[in-house]
Amino acid sequence: MELMDANTLYRDGVTAIRQQDLTTGRKLLTQSLKLDDSNENAWVWLARTFNDPEQQIKCLQRALTLNPDNARVRTAIDNLQGKAHDAPAKIRRKQKTLTADETVRIHALMQKAAKSAADGDDEAALSAWVDVLAIEVDHPEAIRSAVQTLTRLKYYEDADELLWRAIEAGTVQPSIYHTALDLARKNENFERIKAIREHIITLPDPHESLVIRVAQEYMDTNQDEAAAKTLVHALKANPNHQKLLVMMGEVQTRFGRTDQAVIYYNRAAKISTITPEGKDADKRLSAFPPVLTDKERGSILLASREVLGIVFFYLLLAWQDVGLDLANMDVPHIFGVILSGIGGYLLITATSSPQQTPLARLFGGVVTDEHRAGIVFEKNGALQESSQLPILAESTRLVLGIIGAVILVLAFALTFSVAIDLLLNPITPSDIPVPGAF
Amino acid sequence: MAIIVAILLFAALNLFLSAITVPMPINDHGTVRYNSFPYATAGLIFINVVVFLAFQAPDIIAFVTSERNSIEEFNAFMSYQETIDNYGFRGINLREGYSIGAFTSFTSMFMHVDFNHLISNMIFLWAFGRRLEDACGSARFVIFYLIAGLVANMGTAILASASDLSSIGASGAIFGVMGGYLLLFPFAWMGCIWIPAIVVRFALRVLVRLIGDKPEGNFRWTLQIPAILVVGLYIGFNVLPTFNTIQSGELSEGINYVAHMLGFLSAILIFLFVRKDLLTRYASGRAL
Numbered sequence: 001m002e003l004m005d006a007n008t009l010y011r012d013g014v015t016a017i018r019q020q021d022l023t024t025g026r027k028l029l030t031q032s033l034k035l036d037d038s039n040e041n042a043w044v045w046l047a048r049t050f051n052d053p054e055q056q057i058k059c060l061q062r063a064l065t066l067n068p069d070n071a072r073v074r075t076a077i078d079n080l081q082g083k084a085h086d087a088p089a090k091i092r093r094k095q096k097t098l099t100a101d102e103t104v105r106i107h108a109l110m111q112k113a114a115k116s117a118a119d120g121d122d123e124a125a126l127s128a129w130v131d132v133l134a135i136e137v138d139h140p141e142a143i144r145s146a147v148q149t150l151t152r153l154k155y156y157e158d159a160d161e162l163l164w165r166a167i168e169a170g171t172v173q174p175s176i177y178h179t180a181l182d183l184a185r186k187n188e189n190f191e192r193i194k195a196i197r198e199h200i201i202t203l204p205d206p207h208e209s210l211v212i213r214v215a216q217e218y219m220d221t222n223q224d225e226a227a228a229k230t231l232v233h234a235l236k237a238n239p240n241h242q243k244l245l246v247m248m249g250e251v252q253t254r255f256g257r258t259d260q261a262v263i264y265y266n267r268a269a270k271i272s273t274i275t276p277e278g279k280d281a282d283k284r285l286s287a288f289p290p291v292l293t294d295k296e297r298g299s300i301l302l303a304s305r306e307v308l309g310i311v312f313f314y315l316l317l318a319w320q321d322v323g324l325d326l327a328n329m330d331v332p333h334i335f336g337v338i339l340s341g342i343g344g345y346l347l348i349t350a351t352s353s354p355q356q357t358p359l360a361r362l363f364g365g366v367v368t369d370e371h372r373a374g375i376v377f378e379k380n381g382a383l384q385e386s387s388q389l390p391i392l393a394e395s396t397r398l399v400l401g402i403i404g405a406v407i408l409v410l411a412f413a414l415t416f417s418v419a420i421d422l423l424l425n426p427i428t429p430s431d432i433p434v435p436g437a438f
Numbered sequence: 439m440a441i442i443v444a445i446l447l448f449a450a451l452n453l454f455l456s457a458i459t460v461p462m463p464i465n466d467h468g469t470v471r472y473n474s475f476p477y478a479t480a481g482l483i484f485i486n487v488v489v490f491l492a493f494q495a496p497d498i499i500a501f502v503t504s505e506r507n508s509i510e511e512f513n514a515f516m517s518y519q520e521t522i523d524n525y526g527f528r529g530i531n532l533r534e535g536y537s538i539g540a541f542t543s544f545t546s547m548f549m550h551v552d553f554n555h556l557i558s559n560m561i562f563l564w565a566f567g568r569r570l571e572d573a574c575g576s577a578r579f580v581i582f583y584l585i586a587g588l589v590a591n592m593g594t595a596i597l598a599s600a601s602d603l604s605s606i607g608a609s610g611a612i613f614g615v616m617g618g619y620l621l622l623f624p625f626a627w628m629g630c631i632w633i634p635a636i637v638v639r640f641a642l643r644v645l646v647r648l649i650g651d652k653p654e655g656n657f658r659w660t661l662q663i664p665a666i667l668v669v670g671l672y673i674g675f676n677v678l679p680t681f682n683t684i685q686s687g688e689l690s691e692g693i694n695y696v697a698h699m700l701g702f703l704s705a706i707l708i709f710l711f712v713r714k715d716l717l718t719r720y721a722s723g724r725a726l
Binding site for chain 2 (some may be wrong): 151177269270273282283285286287288289290291292293296297299302305306308309310312313316319320321323324352363416418421423426
């Protein structure tokens with residue numbers, strides 16, 4: 001580390017900021033303020049190196065404590081506080097593209113650091129790593145080595161600062177966040193833990209391990225709202241992440257929203273039941289009614305399957321009625337079986353499959369508010385997700401159901417005509433054999 | 439009244455003794471996902487009991503209480519036989535158009551030989567039917583039950599065509615229910631009564647007390663056995679006699695094993711009746 005006084009560092013820092021090199025500017029100003037934290041202007045300039053309003057406010061507040069009469073700083077804080085309050089979960093990742101010179105310089109610095117570390121010169125090694133991090137704020141090897149060394153030397157605050165700087169710059173390396181959280185926990189720096197967690201959920205696509213950790217930590221401390229917020233954010237980026245879905249299900253269960261929990265567990269289980277998370281979701285689902293999806297409700301194939309069951313039943317009736325001789329089946333019996341298919345289909349459509357695609361729309365079905373609104377309970381107890389499928393109107397279903405039932409009765413009369421005739425005019429056999437029970 | 443109680447006690451004792459050889463399933467411990475009351479299962483049991491008490495029990499009681507070789511005993515026997523011949527299932531009824539024809543396929547399903555026959559069948563229906571009904575829904579479950587019974591009856595008429603015996607009983611349909619249960623919930627735990635296990639368990643508790651310790655938990659009369667073993671055991675007992683019956687074309691031993699097996703095989707049709715969401719779960723290899 002070059003030996004420079006606070007003023008020189010301050011001047012260089014300001015120059016760097018004016019040249020739009022915010023990272024270097026921040027580094028130099030931070031070093032300057034470490035040597036002399038009473039430089040009011042250094043705090044103001046440092047604030048300009050941050051994009052996060054909260055960080056800017058912290059810097060400006062330090063400046064204000066040094067000069068409470070600074071009206072410009074006060075106004076800036078007021079403005080920023082409004083901004084921080086309304087700040088959306090914005091994307092803060094600003095991955096810098098390294099120039100060729102920077103790459104060469106990083107390589108040289110890393111070699112220098114490695115040599116110094118091998119020689120046991122921690123200070124020189126640290127200096128080189130910090131220089132690397134000034135160029136690339138989240139250089140994996142440099143930050144890991146620097147943090148390890150600083151932690152070993154018990155310079156926890158410096159290690160924390162390096163990590164936080166990388167986080168502030170929008171690094172996407174999960175190990176940096178994990179290390180920062182571990183370090184903050186070790187130092188019992190709860191403010192830092194909170195800041196890191198909040199930062200994670202502003203990332204556009206936070207690493208799953210981070211989200212899971214943060215959500216789990218929130219859940220372990222009964223901060224279920226925060227856990228839900230974290231998981232919702234992560235699920236937007238990874239809607240098919242089983243572990244996140246299961247955790248979300250658990251959070252919903254804690255809220256007492258079991259219907260929502262089922263939806264999340266069901267989604268997780270549907271992805272796969274081979275994975276431990278899928279098995280877990282499937283196991284949890286056994287305590288709830290299953291979810292009926294739009295795909296299942298809208299399927300003509302699944303409705304036809306039930307119709308096939310009814311047709312099979314009528315076929316058995318007709319087969320018996322013609323004396324167990326299929327070849328002997330006459331036109332009324334065949335017609336009865338065919339009718340059973342038509343009647344069965346109408347009855348099934350009216351009862352268990354009123355949302356078949358595209359039949360429901362063709363019959364004037366609409367998407368009801370109840371279905372669109374969210375989760376509702378069906379009559380048979382199966383949960384449904386919010387649906388965009390049209391459903392037949394109650395009156396249409398009633399009419400179809402009645403027509404279907406009448407057709408089925410007619411089909412029964414045709415397929416069982418001989419038996420009905422015998423029922424009305426029974427013929428008793430003369431011989432009385434011994435009964436066989438089964 | 440005393441006679442009815444005596445008959446019921448005798449039937450219960452008979453069932454208890456039959457549990458010496460094989461475990462008798464009396465309950466299942468699976469999750470009922472829809473939490474619905476098993477209206478169809480309970481309704482079927484109710485109809486079976488009512489049909490038996492209204493049309494068969496009076497003749498049985500009259501037969502048992504009549505003086506031996508008396509005209510009353512003979513009349514009771516004749517009345518009992520006539521009911522079975524008119525409403526039991528026989529191939530000849532279908533082929534020649536006797537009695538009420540194909541309606542006997544249904545009526546025979548709700549008739550039983552005696553109290554013992556009725557009680558054992560209803561216990562099995564209760565044990566396996568509730569969860570299957572939950573998986574199908576009541577209406578579809580009833581159709582499945584009837585189809586299993588029809589398949590069992592028709593199969594008997596075709597495969598044991600030389601026999602002219604009347605077949606009665608719900609067990610063809612109940613074997614269908616057992617088969618459906620096996621397909622959907624093969625590893626569900628069934629609570630079974632099995633006398634050897636009860637004796638051993640009781641003896642162990644006595645032993646624990648004798649050595650001055652206190653046995654853990656309450657004494658349990660039932661043994662938990664996976665459905666696949668319970669159903670497999672009962673199917674195993676039916677395989678050989680079924681082939682014998684098919685070979686001879688005659689029903690033997692007073693039990694229609696062919697109906698049991700065909701009812702069981704008709705269980706494959708359960709996939710036409712199980713709820714859509716459960717079918718999707720089943721197809722994707724998920725737990726029901």
